[in-house]
Amino acid sequence: MYEDTTAVMLRLLRGPDGDPARVLVTGWFSFQDGEATAGDVLAERHASDALTAAGIRHDTAWSRGFRPGALSLETVRPEAYDTLLFVCGPVHGPQVAALHARFGACRRLAAGVSVVDPADPAATGFHEIVARDGTPAPARHDLAATATIGPLPPVAGVVLTHGQGEYGARRRHEEVNTRITAWLAGKDCARVQADTRLAVDDWRLCTTAEQFLALLRRFDLVVTTRLHGLVLALRTGTPVIAVDPVAGGAKVSAQARAVHWPALVDAGELSEQLLDRWWRWALSEPGRTAAARHATR
Template sequence: MRDDVSAVVLRTLSGPGRPPERVLLTGWFSFRDGEATAGDVLAQQHMSAALTRAGIPHDTAWSPGFRPAELSLEAADPEAYDTLLFVCGPVHGPQVAALHTRFRTLRRLAGGVSVVDPADPAATGFHVIVARDGTAAPARRDLAATAPAGPLPPVAGVALSGGQGEYGARRRHTEVNERITGWLAGKDCARVPADTRLATDDWRLCATAEQFLALVSRFDVLVTTRLHGLVLGLRTGTPVIAVDPVAGGAKVTAQARAAGWPALVAAEALTPRLLDHWWEWALSGAGRTAAACRSTR
């Protein structure tokens, strides 16, 4: 089996000659106008862990749009480093090429990258490229494939209502949805929109009720302001946090009571603390058991 990208990069960094004194670790996750994909960030974690094991001091430059409190490319002082390492993504385009100008005094390496055009200044500016693809050498496994990662968080389905004009002045939908989504943004979970609306001409929506049931059954928890979010979540045995978006309570409240489901929040009582309480309960053994008892699968 061929050495993985990080092993080749570490050998290149360490010899011949003395190892680098400090590395600036970069990628597309570093660019203000770039993007941080899951693969990019896992590649960063892989290479950062490899550098740490090798005893090589390093910093990572992050996009201020993604991690505003961390070191940015703009704030990174070229004189503080002797090596720049770029990981993942294509070595292509003006943003990558600009690295060679700003950090021209550093030794520059790229690892686990795609070489789209070997003649592009973005590629030719690196002293060494350990490519995953795009060169005459056989493809190498992507860094993200074996990157260290923490425990997987829960998957949260989110089914919200924005209509229901029939409730008139009692509607609290906009305020409730903003509070729920703002709260969810701070939770460590994978958020998945779950629209109860069916369609045969939109691939993003389920086309049958059975497809929607299959989707909801995969969630660890479902947060919803919809009656059928509550009903179908419980039908599949998925714990539900139901929020009634109508002042004074309406059909969501009625269905929660009919099902004997405790994780119900009134629009007037909606707070992050109360949502946290039901979140912890829904993901506990008690919440999962309560939902399973109401399942009709």
């Protein structure tokens, strides 16, 4: 009978002596110079939820670069655990191998992982491996595929300008961009940087105006310091927060007034409170309706 990854993981965790006393959940998201991908984090969530549902006490070690202040491999006490669980990613390389030395007194299990080289000490150091690929056993589903997720946040297109030297001493571009991006970093949203510049020799840029419009149309809102970020977002019916990076206002402000678009912020009045106000409005029904009216012009 085929067992899914989670069922096999729990069965092996329990071992011959019953449930473990305490499990430390680790992965590439635990290493200081590793990385935390969306798949890694969802795999950890799936494993953690499964352990909780099974009544197994556990903690998770996070990279201090990703979650400052959380339990980390640098601060954890190996003697506090009898089992180490490694989830997601390849069981390969010196960082994974070092776990076996440090947690030598623990029973060590890997689940939902890729086995690149079965002879690698990183792989041979585990007592049990529930692989998603790389072994003779049938491929198993990735743990991230069935992890619990919350409501999906809005997608924000970010269209910023960095040049415009013609404005001389009135330029506030660097300061405005720094404040906007710092504010956006604290918003629960998916941020997508977009550039109005077209090119035929750079796959990251759109080649035609229609391609750029197609991109804008798929955003829930746009935050921009560019005139055409404002104009073209409204052309697609996408709400936009326009910030004029020129002291006293220039073409962004003039265009917002020309089309009677209210979500305009002057460089001299830029604040998180004002940005938050327009953010709420842009994502509200009145904001979406106002943008839709521009698309039908």
